[in-house]
Amino acid sequence: MSRRHLSLTKTVLVTTAALIAACSTSPLGRNQFLLMPAAEMDEMGVAAYNQMKSETPVSKDSRKVAYVRCIADNITTSLDSDQQWEVNLFQDDSANAFALPGGKIGVNTGLLKVATNQHQVAAVMGHEVGHVLAQHSNERVSLQYATQSGMQILAAMAGEATQEKQMLFGLLGLGAEYGIALPFSRKHESEADVIGLQLMAQAGFDPRESVSLWENMAAASGGSPPQFLSTHPSHATRIRDLQARLPEVMPLYQQAQAAGRRPNCTP
Template sequence: MKFRRLIMISALTAGLVACATSPLGRNQFLLMPAGEMDQMGATAYAQMKEEKPQSKDSHEVNYVLCVSNAITNTVGGNQQWEVTVFQEDSANAFALPGGKIGVHTGLLNVAKNQSQLAAVIGHEIGHVQAQHSNERMSLQYATQGGMQLLGALAGQDSAAKQGIMAALGVGAEYGVALPFSRKHEAEADIIGLQLMAQAGFDPRESVNLWQNMAAANGGNEPPEFMSTHPSNSTRINGLRARIPEVMPLYQQAQAAGRKPQCG
């Protein structure tokens, strides 16, 4: 009886945790406690800082910090955000649960101004706010029988550890391709637009950013039906459609004196 009762309690608890809603109102399956996700994010981030070179260019670092801080200051809550600029040629950035942000120096060659950089950082924070890593980790947790995910992350290199890194959104750093799904990408795009606008960055520059991304890739992207990522043209059209909704946020931020000067 006692064992059966424990099973019932566990099932009810899992059901309560799993019933969640994203910031945009989408139903979500979330099993992982927020505290454990934060710990996994912090652990993964610390490992990356140990393994990967960081920029020693104070101008680059201060520029990224300026843009990041302007956005995180609008997020609210008690979360303290840490930002690291990695010396890496790829045009990439990421944000992890626990308030961790990483920006590759290669992104600064594609994001031509502060608002374009804000579009990327806002997008990555959008993934965190919408708990997209938790959704992917919950699926792993459910399908792998309650594996001790944090223990696997802290251990030696293994398939389990690589899978966790991929679910957190930094799998590409370790040769594991697991991009966020189209619905996650579209959701992060919208949240990112809202965040950058609230911080006083021009949301219209998000379109220019993705045009730059397309140009940097030389137009070499797979057909959309073969990729979990939306094509550049689909993403640009989606952003254009949403910009009228967030322009009032941008105008309000400007009127309130939120006019970032990151150079």
């Protein structure tokens, strides 16, 4: 066997071993592909958050800041974790929020115009924290890493690059985007919706308000792109799926209420 073949065989074996070792399971039991160490993901999350703070003004409205932090505290204290969470309200008109590995939460001021009460804000925040708990960003980074490595192996096997081969690689990349990345991302969104419902209910927020939130989102958006071209479920799909999940999470909400977990966060 030639040196080149030995090197290629070793690369394939190492890659295969990494793929096997990377298998994991999400909080909802879905098989996952995770290559990145949690500590490294935390470092990336902290770095991204710090950059966000340097580029986007942080709100000086102490009342609204206290409001979103009150909601976040209720969500995160119900977690089985010692993670300390940093929460900031960003001066941005888009109705958005995010959570990053490393315990970082951001809420845009524009969200407070669409999420009209603490329960609706908690629905968004629970969803974003759900992404972190399910390690969705790790999956995305791992998939990108594996895809790039796979392309390098394919190029080594195929020999020198030609215009035709470059075109093929481009087509493969486009196919990966529409054949894998978009549907996979919708799975992330739907999974985070379910985890978010559980988190808000366990914290004592009314999960039924998640439906009202997305009705507000639908009204504010003025229409959405077709679902097959979006990484997010359509508003109608999301509302239907949330309604279907309510019977599962209402007992969690009732248990939280009975245990005295009754958040009282006011803007």
